[in-house]
Amino acid sequence: MSDQPWLAALRARAAERFAADGWPDRRTEHWKYTPVAPIERARLAPVDAAAQRAEVQAVRAAVAPEAADFVRDFSDLPPAVQAGIGRVAALEGHAFAARNLLDLHDGLVIHVPRGVRVAAPIVLAWGTPAVGAARPVRVLVLAEAQAEVTVIERFDGDGEGAALTNAVTEIIARDGAQVRYAKAQLERDGAFHVGRVAIEAGRDARVEAHLLNLGGALARTELDVALVAPGADVALKGLFGGRGARHQDQHVTVRHQSPRATSDQDFRGVLAAGARGVFTGLVHVAAGAHHTRATQQNRNLLLDAGAHVDTRPQLEIHNDDVQCSHGATTGRLDATALFYLRSRGLDATTARQLLTLAFAAELTEALPDEALRALALDRLRDAITGG
Amino acid sequence: MEKTPDNAFVESVVRKGYEHGFVTNVESDAFPQGISEDVVRAISARKAEPEWLLDWRLKAFRTWQKMAEPAWAKVGYPTIDYDAIYYYAAPKGPAPKSLDEVDPELLATFEKLGVPLHERAALAGVAVDAVFDSVSVGTTFKDRLAEAGVIFCSFSEAVHNHPDLVRKYLGSVVPRGDNYFAALNSAVFSDGSFVFIPEGTRCPMELSTYFRINAKNSGQFERTLIIAERGSHVSYLEGCTAPQRDENQLHAAVVELVAHEDAEIKYSTVQNWYPGDEQGKGGIYNFVTKRGKCAGARSKISWTQVETGSSITWKYPSCVLIGDDSVGEFYSIALTRNYQQADTGTKMVHIGKRTRSTIISKGISAGHGQNTYRGLVEIHAGADGARNYSECDSLLIGSQCGAHTFPYITCGNDSAQIEHEATTSKISEDQLFYCRQRGLSEEDAVSLIVTGFCKEVLRELPMEFAVEANKLLAVSLEGTVG
Numbered sequence: 001m002s003d004q005p006w007l008a009a010l011r012a013r014a015a016e017r018f019a020a021d022g023w024p025d026r027r028t029e030h031w032k033y034t035p036v037a038p039i040e041r042a043r044l045a046p047v048d049a050a051a052q053r054a055e056v057q058a059v060r061a062a063v064a065p066e067a068a069d070f071v072r073d074f075s076d077l078p079p080a081v082q083a084g085i086g087r088v089a090a091l092e093g094h095a096f097a098a099r100n101l102l103d104l105h106d107g108l109v110i111h112v113p114r115g116v117r118v119a120a121p122i123v124l125a126w127g128t129p130a131v132g133a134a135r136p137v138r139v140l141v142l143a144e145a146q147a148e149v150t151v152i153e154r155f156d157g158d159g160e161g162a163a164l165t166n167a168v169t170e171i172i173a174r175d176g177a178q179v180r181y182a183k184a185q186l187e188r189d190g191a192f193h194v195g196r197v198a199i200e201a202g203r204d205a206r207v208e209a210h211l212l213n214l215g216g217a218l219a220r221t222e223l224d225v226a227l228v229a230p231g232a233d234v235a236l237k238g239l240f241g242g243r244g245a246r247h248q249d250q251h252v253t254v255r256h257q258s259p260r261a262t263s264d265q266d267f268r269g270v271l272a273a274g275a276r277g278v279f280t281g282l283v284h285v286a287a288g289a290h291h292t293r294a295t296q297q298n299r300n301l302l303l304d305a306g307a308h309v310d311t312r313p314q315l316e317i318h319n320d321d322v323q324c325s326h327g328a329t330t331g332r333l334d335a336t337a338l339f340y341l342r343s344r345g346l347d348a349t350t351a352r353q354l355l356t357l358a359f360a361a362e363l364t365e366a367l368p369d370e371a372l373r374a375l376a377l378d379r380l381r382d383a384i385t386g387g
Numbered sequence: 388m389e390k391t392p393d394n395a396f397v398e399s400v401v402r403k404g405y406e407h408g409f410v411t412n413v414e415s416d417a418f419p420q421g422i423s424e425d426v427v428r429a430i431s432a433r434k435a436e437p438e439w440l441l442d443w444r445l446k447a448f449r450t451w452q453k454m455a456e457p458a459w460a461k462v463g464y465p466t467i468d469y470d471a472i473y474y475y476a477a478p479k480g481p482a483p484k485s486l487d488e489v490d491p492e493l494l495a496t497f498e499k500l501g502v503p504l505h506e507r508a509a510l511a512g513v514a515v516d517a518v519f520d521s522v523s524v525g526t527t528f529k530d531r532l533a534e535a536g537v538i539f540c541s542f543s544e545a546v547h548n549h550p551d552l553v554r555k556y557l558g559s560v561v562p563r564g565d566n567y568f569a570a571l572n573s574a575v576f577s578d579g580s581f582v583f584i585p586e587g588t589r590c591p592m593e594l595s596t597y598f599r600i601n602a603k604n605s606g607q608f609e610r611t612l613i614i615a616e617r618g619s620h621v622s623y624l625e626g627c628t629a630p631q632r633d634e635n636q637l638h639a640a641v642v643e644l645v646a647h648e649d650a651e652i653k654y655s656t657v658q659n660w661y662p663g664d665e666q667g668k669g670g671i672y673n674f675v676t677k678r679g680k681c682a683g684a685r686s687k688i689s690w691t692q693v694e695t696g697s698s699i700t701w702k703y704p705s706c707v708l709i710g711d712d713s714v715g716e717f718y719s720i721a722l723t724r725n726y727q728q729a730d731t732g733t734k735m736v737h738i739g740k741r742t743r744s745t746i747i748s749k750g751i752s753a754g755h756g757q758n759t760y761r762g763l764v765e766i767h768a769g770a771d772g773a774r775n776y777s778e779c780d781s782l783l784i785g786s787q788c789g790a791h792t793f794p795y796i797t798c799g800n801d802s803a804q805i806e807h808e809a810t811t812s813k814i815s816e817d818q819l820f821y822c823r824q825r826g827l828s829e830e831d832a833v834s835l836i837v838t839g840f841c842k843e844v845l846r847e848l849p850m851e852f853a854v855e856a857n858k859l860l861a862v863s864l865e866g867t868v869g
Binding site: 287303307310311312315316320327329330 | 459768781783784785786787788789790791792793794795796797798799800801802803804805806807808809810811812813
């Protein structure tokens, strides 16, 4: 089976872009804190078309039956739906997004028609690529006007070994649509994960996106949000960190292109020895975007020596009628709080766990899926105890 | 466009003229335009500099030739033609021996600016090392300072009278190849100020330099070096004003501070270079490298700046906190209006244990002004118990301006504690309304609110400067509200 003509056309565009841009390096401002060299050095081979199609079918088959009708592969897309692929995730300056298209043969599209509410969460469980493989993953979530849907993407992995997942997810929430999205990056040790979640929110649309960036050796997820019509409201929540040789990068860009839109960011890192966390968040308010309200928070907890965090919370504002604020804090657990818990009879580890889980609770409690919450809490406990 | 009170106010701000835009008619003794090894040699020869310094300049020049102009700052300007600049301009005639020999027209210039030189200096109790274009024209209070053992002189004098000190410390904080503009300065710097405070001495008065760019098309490349020995204390004031011209002028200064054990340096700047006209024509390009080294334990360096002038400001007064328990502070007000652009902030590099830093930055944008805070807080792995607090607030006046915040925070020590917060908003209607209904004019109300917005920084300024800074802010904001 050969690829769809539209996919071939997208690939040609991507090839041009990739040839022009090449891989980013340390001098590329957006990649200042995350090295690409280890991924290049690993010389990973792209997963072939047959294997990609097999995986896409397996992931699709695992979707709950009551939601399965909304999930399609690339083989038979209506033109209006197909046109959404590659529309929000621009290629300029995104070498990995170009690479994703270059290696891509199949993906999944979740299309929810106007006014339809999908009750069951749609869970896409991607698993982990074979050692030595570079796997592109592509998803489009298209929620038509007033539609409602919850989508969860999981990237789980056991064991160890170098492999790359290059995931691009596009979310288009048309007027009044409500989308809840969660991405759990729990790749195995030694694995690389580069992902991009591009979101476009229309008039009075509401998008909630959760990011759990807790696995892998080197993982980066870019969240690109465009608020393109009045009343759009986007909330981004992210939890990252862990123990051991991990590098977790979250790169957030929120563009307020229209008046009366709202955005909130809350990202928290829990980093133990050996782990490095990177947060970059930009709120860009265009000249005409009056009555913008935007907040941005990045809090980082360093559990012990050898943990490292780089944070860049940024505001770029071209309009006076706005309320924007950001904050970033980095520190360790509060000694007084620890002492208090110890004085109440808790042992040191339990006290540390309790405070750390409390630090992350606002994010874990908000997760749209019980299984994800349990997973996140497990990972945090591991980070504290060194398990 | 709808004519709201805000718009009228903004227009009035934009229309406000530049008060210090006069030209002093003193014959200028300038080198031909352009830069080359010959110009570097000629500057060095004119100042009868020792061989090592010429060598240092030449190395800097060769480094500069290999460097590229930085493009990362959020400022836009046409390409600078480095061959169209005069790199040295001095008032003609032999250097004055005392204030009485100083050209009266020069003194009149300072008079207009309100520099407390000559008798006025006595009243104000401030010693002034005034830099007129490139040569220091007069230094006062030398005797009283000499009594305390303080050295306060022009850079060229220091090269001749205190060569060991200059040689030891020159480039020790800002190496000659540190960045493009610092390298350029290192090659062609013409003069500046030198301060040395001996061990255990509290400088008996506040030291002040008044920089002034006068000759047409001349760049100003001054270099300041302040050394505070163990247990000493000094407060240094720097004020800048430039005449009104259509061409853009380049100002690339370097300031180096060294604070030894238990020493404290307080460096205050009020920068009011010509900002260009309401079309954004002309104005100073202020590309300055300022850095302080807290070399000894418990040393402290505090930067305070009020930036209301220049068409472009590119300036990051920084602290390298090496000594244990050393302290770095940065207090800044940056006001941009018309087409002014400011990309300013600080770097706090924590290396020693229990080092502390505070960053308070207030940006005010009006008209088409673009105001960027850019800063770095870096905690090294060995900086146990380091502490940083940053606050960057922006105030927007009018819908055409921009305010941007780009902090970089890097933490490699788990016992460090870092907090950063920033807000961006306009003057609230409620505040304005309250002031208006209490009988204040809109103009006074705005001025009051802006002063309140800036008060955490203004209170860090020494008395004389606080008055001037308050006046400058008010002048920059005043106008008749229609």
